[in-house]
Every structure is written in C-alpha cells, then in structure tokens.
Amino acid sequence: MSLAAIGLRHFVVLSAVLFTLGLTTVATRRNAVAVLMGIELILNAAALNFVAFAHYGHGAITGQVFAVFVVVLAAAEAAVALAIVLSVYRSFRAIDVTRLETLRD
Amino acid sequence: MPGLETLVFYGLAALTVGGAAGVAFSRNILRAAFLLLGALTGTAGLYFFMGADFVGVTQILIYVGGIAVLLLFAVLLTSRIGDVRVSNRALGYGTALPIVGLVGTFLVVAATRAAWRQTEAVAAPTTARIGDAFLREYLLPFELVSIVLLMALVGAMVVARRAVRDAGVAAATAAGVSGAASEPAAELAPSRSATS
Numbered sequence: 001m002s003l004a005a006i007g008l009r010h011f012v013v014l015s016a017v018l019f020t021l022g023l024t025t026v027a028t029r030r031n032a033v034a035v036l037m038g039i040e041l042i043l044n045a046a047a048l049n050f051v052a053f054a055h056y057g058h059g060a061i062t063g064q065v066f067a068v069f070v071v072v073l074a075a076a077e078a079a080v081a082l083a084i085v086l087s088v089y090r091s092f093r094a095i096d097v098t099r100l101e102t103l104r105d
Numbered sequence: 106m107p108g109l110e111t112l113v114f115y116g117l118a119a120l121t122v123g124g125a126a127g128v129a130f131s132r133n134i135l136r137a138a139f140l141l142l143g144a145l146t147g148t149a150g151l152y153f154f155m156g157a158d159f160v161g162v163t164q165i166l167i168y169v170g171g172i173a174v175l176l177l178f179a180v181l182l183t184s185r186i187g188d189v190r191v192s193n194r195a196l197g198y199g200t201a202l203p204i205v206g207l208v209g210t211f212l213v214v215a216a217t218r219a220a221w222r223q224t225e226a227v228a229a230p231t232t233a234r235i236g237d238a239f240l241r242e243y244l245l246p247f248e249l250v251s252i253v254l255l256m257a258l259v260g261a262m263v264v265a266r267r268a269v270r271d272a273g274v275a276a277a278t279a280a281g282v283s284g285a286a287s288e289p290a291a292e293l294a295p296s297r298s299a300t301s
Contacts (some may be wrong), residue, residue: 014151019212021126021128022128022129027205032183033179057222068235069250071164073250087265
C-alpha cells in the first residue's frame with residue numbers, strides 16, 4: 001500500500017475500517033438510536049465501496065447508481081426505525097434494547 | 106513531500122474515521138450523534154474526491170441534512186436531557202471487541218492483499234449519466250424504490266401517530282413530562298393534523 005498514489009486499495013481499506021466501527025457500534029450499544037447510527041455507518045461503508053469500484057473500474061456509472069439506491073433505502077429505514085423507537089419509548093419509557101422483552105399493544 | 110491529492114484524501118479519511126470512532130466509543134449519545142455528522146460529511150467529501158458529484162450532493166442533502174437531523178431529534182426525544190449517559194453504557198466489550206477485531210482484521214488484510222484490477226480513473230460529470238441510467242437500465246428498481254419510499258413514509262406516520270395518541274392518553278392521566286414530550290413528536294408525524 002503505497003503512500004504516494006491514492007488508489008482503489010485505499011478506499012477499500014477505509015471502507016473496511018468504517019464497516020468495523022459500525023459493527024462495533026451495533027454490537028456494543030444498548031441504546032436503540034445508537035444502534036441505528038451504527039447501521040448508518042455500515043451502509044455508508046458499503047456505498048463508499050460502490051462509488052470507489054465505479055470510479056476506479058472503467059469509469060462505469062453502475063456503482064454510483066447503486067450508491068444512490070443505498071442512500072434512499074437508508075433514508076426509508078431510518079424513518080421507519082425512528083418511528084418504532086419513538087413508539088417503544090412511549091410504551092416503555094426506555095429504548096434500552098436489552099430491556100424490551102415483552103410484546104404489548 | 107506528499108502531493109495535495111494525498112493530503113486531501115488523508116484529511117477526509119481522518120474526518121470520516123474519527124467521526125465513526127466517536128460514534129462507536131463516545132459515552133455521550135448526543136456527542137455520538139454530532140460525530141456521526143462529521144463521519145457522513147467526510148464520506149461526502151470522499152465522494153467528491155472520486156469525482157462522484159451527484160452522489161456527494163445526495164449524501165449531503167439526504168444523510169447530513171435529513172437522516173442525521175432525524176437521529177438528533179430521536180436522541181433529544183427519547184433521552185432525558187439530564188442523563189443522556191444513562192442508557193448509553195456500552196456493555197459486552199469483552200465479547201464484542203474480539204469478534205469485531207477479527208472481522209476487521211480479516212477485511213483489512215483481504216483488502217490490502219487482493220490484486221484489485223484497477224483502471225485509469227476518469228473524472229467526468231456524472232449527473233446526466235446517472236439520470237440516463239435511472240431511466241433506461243434501472244427503470245424498474247427506480248420505480249420500485251419510489252413505492253418503497255411511499256410505504257416507508259406512510260408506515261412511519263402510522264407507527265409514530267399511534268405513539269403520539271398513546272402519549273396523549275398518558276398525558277391526560279399523568280400530567281407533565283409525557284405531554285411536553287409529545288409536542289415535538291407531532292413534528293415527526295406531519296399527517297396528524299391532516300387526519301385527526
């Protein structure tokens with residue numbers, strides 16, 4: 001991994017680091033909103049890979065199209081998940097994911 | 106003497122990784138949300154670095170302007186401001202970190218050792234080509250994603266509206282905290298005034 005020319009490898013490594021940090025967040029956090037932030041980091045790492053492979057491979061546009069899809073689906077997921085978090089908070093007065101063990105209306 | 110390109114890349118990478126590390130390890134959930142803003146902005150900068158202008162602008166508009174602000178709202182609505190730290194204890198480092206470290210090491214080693222086939226990067230405006238791709242090869246996914254967005258929007262409103270209605274009942278019986286908290290929640294469910 002040369003320091004001189006920034007290439008595809010730099011971006012893939014950076015994306016792996018970003019994914020790992022997102023995974024750490026998802027695994028260690030008990031706050032549901034924080035878990036959601038970890039998921040956003042993981043999706044970002046995936047989108048970064050898409051764009052990097054698109055940029056350094058024949059200048060194809062496909063990767064960027066899929067990055068836009070990732071962003072859109074992340075937005076939909078965040079909206080629904082935050083509505084659920086709000087609903088759970090109203091019911092339990094807490095969003096600690098280890099304490100939600102009952103189902104109720 | 107590293108070139109300007111190298112400096113810009115490592116600056117943006119430091120912003121991204123620093124923000125992500127803050128999200129992963131900060132004890133304060135509000136600080137984590139703000140650091141997520143930094144990580145998302147850094148990623149947008151990396152998109153610009155790779156000449157992906159449309160994706161970069163989309164990232165700033167939707168992630169930084171929309172999702173991160175939504176997350177901030179959720180943090181403020183679901184944490185008692187005085188004790189943002191309480192629900193944020195990170196347990197399980199003992200079991201999580203070895204697994205995550207193993208996965209991360211594997212990914213980084215694989216990324217550095219693999220023989221990536223890399224062609225000469227071309228920098229050209231992408232917006233017109235992306236629009237073309239959306240309306241030709243990816244027309245069906247494009248239309249499907251619009252339906253997914255609509256369903257997510259309606260579903261989020263339904264779920265959040267029930268939460269607000271429950272909070273209204275709770276506020277009638279127990280005055281004070283929950284009633285005050287349900288007011289900002291109404292902003293997240295804009296359909297409430299239209300349907301009720």
